[in-house]
Amino acid sequence: AKLQQRTGHLYFSRNMGIDIRERVNMMHALRTAFEERRLSVVYQPQIDMTTRQPVGAEALLRWMTEDGSMISPNRFIPIAEYSGLIIELGEWVLRQACQELVRIQSLGFADFMISVNVSQVQFRHPHFLNMLRNALHDTNAPAHCVELEITESMAMEEPDALIKLLDQITATGVSIAIDDFGTGFSSLSHLQKLSVDRLKIDRAFVTEITDSSRGSSIAEMIIQLGRNLELDVIAEGVEDERQAAILTELGCPLGQGYLFAKPMNAEALHSWLGTHK
Ligand code: C2E
Ligand code: CA
Ligand code: CA
Ligand code: CA
Secondary structure: OHHHHHHHHHHHHHHHHHHHHHHHHHHHHHHHHHHOOOEEEEEEEEEEOOOOEEEEEEEEEEEEOOOOOEEOHHHHHHHHHHHOOHHHHHHHHHHHHHHHHHHHHHOOOOOOEEEEEOOHHHHHOOOHHHHHHHHHHHHOOOHHHEEEEEEOOHHHOOHHHHHHHHHHHHHHOOEEEEEEEOOOOOOHHHHHHOOOOEEEEOHHHHHOOOHHHOOOOHHHHHHHHHHHHOOEEEEOOOOOHHHHHHHHHHOOOEEOOOOOOOOEOHHHHHHHHHOOO
């Protein structure tokens, strides 16, 4: 038993060693990339599927490595959270997005909205609200055109603190969307207590929409929930016309996905918007 324990321990620590070393390497590489301005923000249009007009865009982070390849935010956001860099990085994304919003509105898209993803680590930070107010103030971004996306799991935590924070954010004029909706377990009674403006149907439920699933799909249930709670609903990951048609028919005219546009840099977004005026 002793030997087993020892080898078990050895095995464990060796694996941990590799894991941690890899993580530390990535942490350093990420920090360097941030300092060397190799991180950038891309924007994916959000569309009114009935008119095909853009109504806003979601800001998404990108990491370009030195050899020109792209690292997915799904891989490096957890590292940024683990190292604490997400606090600085998240503020930087918000400020970039606010500046971009001001530019787009000056191009003639007066009601254009910008959505920014917020990590739970940022959200729990004691200076989050001040950071948000300062970013709005310094960039001159109209608060009512800025939306923060929090995930459904974040929306379920610590009820009292969360209710208060969401109320304070709402008081700035900024709106809140619950991202990846349908993947968590938030209850109707809980949702009712939160200052939230819209639900974002997770791509998984958009993908599963078929003619035959009509009437029983999770997407339809979320659209119904939005109606009952008087919340807007937007679908992410819309990839084909059939999904767009069914969503619209079900009462969800807002969508985002490869069918309409992929995430693009600011310059590309400007020309894309130019063709959608
Ligand atoms: P998310 O917030 O759910 O973002 C949607 C993801 O789906 C994006 O992936 C987007 O590029 C992708 N997508 C959009 N339309 C389609 C489609 O039609 N089909 C498919 N297959 N995919 C589509 P991306 O950019 O790789 O981002 C992955 C995740 O990383 C995001 O998921 C978000 O959770 C996180 N993330 C990205 N940027 C930030 C950020 O600035 N801050 C934080 N905290 N998280 C971020
Ligand atoms: Ca999102
Ligand atoms: Ca999402
Ligand atoms: Ca998602």
